[in-house]
Structures are given as structure tokens and as C-alpha cells.
Amino acid sequence: MNICDRCGSAHAKILLTKGTGQESLCIDCSNEMVSTELGVDLEEQPESIVLKDPKGITRYFKVEQKLFHMGIRLQAEEAIEYGYQFAIHGELDCDQKQLFQELADKVKDGLARQYIEQGIFPNDQAYQTIVDDELVGRIEYNENDPDVPLIIIDGKPYTWEEVGKMMTSYEGFQFHLKIF
Ligand SMILES: [Zn+2]
Known part of the structure; x- marks a missing residue:
């Protein structure tokens, strides 16, 4: 955990590089500094x-x-x-x-807006489907597999394999992946 160089808070998220030196700052201290600079x-x-x-x-x-x-x-x-x-x-x-x-x-x-629907097959096996042929989410670091990130959709983490399974019903279709 990074310690803020100004107030000692354990939540320093910002690394400020000035000339040859570096300073770790928490959000509050960074906001205060920028606020003073900009008025x-x-x-x-x-x-x-x-x-x-x-x-x-x-x-x-x-x-x-x-x-x-x-x-x-x-x-x-x-x-x-x-x-x-x-x-x-x-x-x-x-x-x-x-x-x-x-x-x-x-x-x-x-x-x-929900992008993934959870369902259960008659044999009690759970499945997930893409509701409106569209997925929107966030890409996040995967602690269990640093080589392949997690995809966060509807506030829940999914692996690429799970996302892949949801796409089996779309075989033969085109898709558009745009990251922003
Ligand atoms: Zn601070």
C-alpha cells in the first residue's frame, strides 16, 4: 500500500513526478494541491x-x-x-x-440495463445468455490469471471462457468489439 507523502494516509493513488523527484499523494492531497494551483x-x-x-x-x-x-x-x-x-x-x-x-x-x-441473463436448464445446470445481442463492460486485472483479464458486466466478473460460452449461439454471426 502506498503512503501519501503529505498526510500519511495509506491510500496514495497518485504518483506525481516533478523534475527529478517523485511524490505519492492521496486523492485529497492531490485535490488540495490542484485546487490551490487553479483557484x-x-x-x-x-x-x-x-x-x-x-x-x-x-x-x-x-x-x-x-x-x-x-x-x-x-x-x-x-x-x-x-x-x-x-x-x-x-x-x-x-x-x-x-x-x-x-x-x-x-x-x-x-x-x-442488464446485458446478461442468468438461467437454469431443466437439469439444474446454470447458463447465461446475452440479452439484446450486446455486451458492455469493463476490462479488469485478473488475480488468478495475470495473462487474461476479467470482463466485468452487470457489476459481475466473467472470464473470457464464460463470455465465449454465451457466444456459442451466435456462431456464424459478425461482431464489433470497440474499446474506449
Ligand atoms: Zn494525503
């Missing part, structure tokens, strides 16, 4: 978003604000491993309350 203040925002997904499961998101020289980034990260993650960017002079609302809406819309 832009981050407004106080709710620290979490809590809402129910379409299945009625309560989802907890931790909100993180990050001030950059290029703008403001708000991120909502679900408080579980490999959960949902949503982020939104705004200009430095944007309405920050509005930006938060946009993030909350994005979380709500994201939870409303």
Missing part, C-alpha cells in the same frame, strides 16, 4: 450513492471527486470487488451539483 474549489458532495437495482438488490457506491488541470472527474465505485463503476467528467467551471446529479443518473441508468 478552483471542489464543492462538498455526498460521499455515497445507494440505490436498488432492477432485481431489488441494494447497491452501495462510494463517490470520489478528482480535480485535474483539465476538469473534474466524479466516480461512483460499487463497494464490492469487481462491482459496477461509473464516472463522469465536467469542465473546471461546471455546475458541480449538476455534475453529481448526472453521475447519479448514470448509475441509475447503468443499473437499469
Whole structure:
């Protein structure tokens, strides 16, 4: 775990390179530094978003604000491993309350859309199908296999093999994979 060189917090996520030196900073210290440099203040925002997904499961998101020289980034990260993650960017002079609302809406819309449906065969074997012939997700480091990343869809981790199995019903079809 990286220690912040300014406040001693154990959550230094930012490595700042200046001239020949390097400094590890936590988000708060980085925000404070950029805020002083730019004369832009981050407004106080709710620290979490809590809402129910379409299945009625309560989802907890931790909100993180990050001030950059290029703008403001708000991120909502679900408080579980490999959960949902949503982020939104705004200009430095944007309405920050509005930006938060946009993030909350994005979380709500994201939870409303399900890409994979879980089913059970008559022989009790579980299967997964792609709902609308479309998958949207996130690529994440796989601790069990550093050579092949995990794919996070609907706030759940899937291996490429599992994704591959869902594609067997599409043999002969074309597909379009675009990463952004
Ligand atoms: Zn710090």
C-alpha cells in the first residue's frame, strides 16, 4: 500500500513526478494541491450513492471527486470487488451539483440495463445468455490469471471462457468489439 507523502494516509493513488523527484499523494492531497494551483474549489458532495437495482438488490457506491488541470472527474465505485463503476467528467467551471446529479443518473441508468441473463436448464445446470445481442463492460486485472483479464458486466466478473460460452449461439454471426 502506498503512503501519501503529505498526510500519511495509506491510500496514495497518485504518483506525481516533478523534475527529478517523485511524490505519492492521496486523492485529497492531490485535490488540495490542484485546487490551490487553479483557484478552483471542489464543492462538498455526498460521499455515497445507494440505490436498488432492477432485481431489488441494494447497491452501495462510494463517490470520489478528482480535480485535474483539465476538469473534474466524479466516480461512483460499487463497494464490492469487481462491482459496477461509473464516472463522469465536467469542465473546471461546471455546475458541480449538476455534475453529481448526472453521475447519479448514470448509475441509475447503468443499473437499469442488464446485458446478461442468468438461467437454469431443466437439469439444474446454470447458463447465461446475452440479452439484446450486446455486451458492455469493463476490462479488469485478473488475480488468478495475470495473462487474461476479467470482463466485468452487470457489476459481475466473467472470464473470457464464460463470455465465449454465451457466444456459442451466435456462431456464424459478425461482431464489433470497440474499446474506449
Ligand atoms: Zn494525503
